[in-house]
Amino acid sequence: MSEYETILVDRPESAPRVGLITLHRPKALNALNRQLMLEVVEAATAFDRDPEIGAIVITGSERAFAAGADIKEMQPQGFPQVYVDDLFRDWDRLADLRTPLIAAVAGHALGGGCELAMLCDILLAADTASFGQPEIRLGVIPGIGGSQRLTRAVGKAKAMEMCLTGRTMKAEEAERSGLVSRIIPAAELLDEALKVAATIAGFSAPIVAMAKEAVNRSYESTLAEGIRFERRLFHSTFATADQKEGMGAFVEKRTPAFGHH
Numbered sequence: 001m002s003e004y005e006t007i008l009v010d011r012p013e014s015a016p017r018v019g020l021i022t023l024h025r026p027k028a029l030n031a032l033n034r035q036l037m038l039e040v041v042e043a044a045t046a047f048d049r050d051p052e053i054g055a056i057v058i059t060g061s062e063r064a065f066a067a068g069a070d071i072k073e074m075q076p077q078g079f080p081q082v083y084v085d086d087l088f089r090d091w092d093r094l095a096d097l098r099t100p101l102i103a104a105v106a107g108h109a110l111g112g113g114c115e116l117a118m119l120c121d122i123l124l125a126a127d128t129a130s131f132g133q134p135e136i137r138l139g140v141i142p143g144i145g146g147s148q149r150l151t152r153a154v155g156k157a158k159a160m161e162m163c164l165t166g167r168t169m170k171a172e173e174a175e176r177s178g179l180v181s182r183i184i185p186a187a188e189l190l191d192e193a194l195k196v197a198a199t200i201a202g203f204s205a206p207i208v209a210m211a212k213e214a215v216n217r218s219y220e221s222t223l224a225e226g227i228r229f230e231r232r233l234f235h236s237t238f239a240t241a242d243q244k245e246g247m248g249a250f251v252e253k254r255t256p257a258f259g260h261h
C-alpha cells in the first residue's frame with residue numbers, strides 16, 4: 001500500500017480523486033516524530049502536485065489521531081539544536097498546499113496532533129475525539145501554531161484556558177466552539193470524510209483552490225482587504241473554462257463536467 005514507515009498512503013477506489021494519509025505508529029498513539037512528520041509532509045506535497053488528486057484526507061486510528069509531538073524524541077534536545085534546526089518548521093509546508101486537506105479525527109488529538117488537525121482546512125470529529133494543547137504540563141508551549149490557530153478557531157477565552165491549564169475539549173464542545181465542522185459516529189468517520197473529500201474533488205480544482213485561498217485570506221487581512229481580494233478572485237473565475245461549464249450546465253439543466261481548467 002505504501003513505501004512509508006509511519007504512515008499509510010492510499011487512493012481509495014470509493015473516493016475518486018482523493019488521497020488518503022493514515023498516521024500509523026500504533027504503539028506510540030501516532031506521536032509525531034521527525035520521520036512521521038516528514039512522511040506526512042512529503043505524501044501531502046506529492047498529492048498536492050498530482051493533477052489527479054483534488055482533496056486529501058488525513059486520519060489516525062480509533063484511539064488517537066495523534067497524541068502530540070514525540071516527547072521522547074524532544075526530551076534530550078537543547079535550545080541550540082531546536083533553534084538552528086527550526087524544529088517543526090517543515091509543518092508550515094502543509095499550510096501552503098493548494099489542495100484542500102480534511103482531518104478525520106478520532107480519539108486523542110493533543111498538542112501537535114491538535115495542531116496538525118488545525119492545519120487542515122476541514123476538521124471532522126468522531127464522537128470519541130478530544131482536542132487539547134497540554135504542552136504546559138511538559139514545561140513548553142505549543143510550537144506548531146496551536147496558540148494561534150486555536151485562538152482564531154475557538155476564541156481567546158477557551159484557547160487561553162486550554163493552553164494555560166492543558167484542559168482537553170471533547171467532540172461536542174469542539175463542535176459548539178467552532179473548532180470542528182461536524183461530529184460523526186466513530187464507525188462512519190472515515191467513509192464520511194472520504195465522501196466530503198470526493199465531493200470537493202469533483203468540483204473544478206482551480207476554483208476550489210481559489211475558494212480555499214479566499215477563506216484563508218480572512219485570517220490575515222482586514223475585512224475590507226479580504227473582500228477586495230475575494231472580489232478579484234471571483235472576477236478571475238470568469239477566465240476559466242470551468243466557470244463556463246458550471247454556469248452553462250445550470251442553464252442547460254445538466255450535471256457539469258469540470259475539466260479543472
Ligand SMILES: CC(C)(O)CC(=O)SCCNC(=O)CCNC(=O)[C@H](O)C(C)(C)COP(=O)(O)OP(=O)(O)OC[C@H]1O[C@@H](n2cnc3c(N)ncnc32)[C@H](O)[C@@H]1OP(=O)(O)O
Binds near residue numbers: 027029111112134
Ligand atoms: C508540537 C508541540 C510543540 O506543540 C509539542 C507537543 O505536541 S508536546 C506533546 C503533547 N502531547 C501530550 O502531552 C500527550 C502525551 N500523551 C498522553 O498524555 C497519554 O499518552 C494519553 C492521554 C494520550 C493516552 O494515555 P494512555 O491511554 O494511558 O496511553 P499511554 O500508555 O500513555 O500511551 C501509550 C504509548 O504511547 C506513548 N505516547 C503517547 N503519547 C506520546 C507522545 N506525545 N510522545 C511519545 N510517546 C507517546 C506512551 O509513552 C506509551 O508508550 P510506552 O511508554 O508504553 O512505550
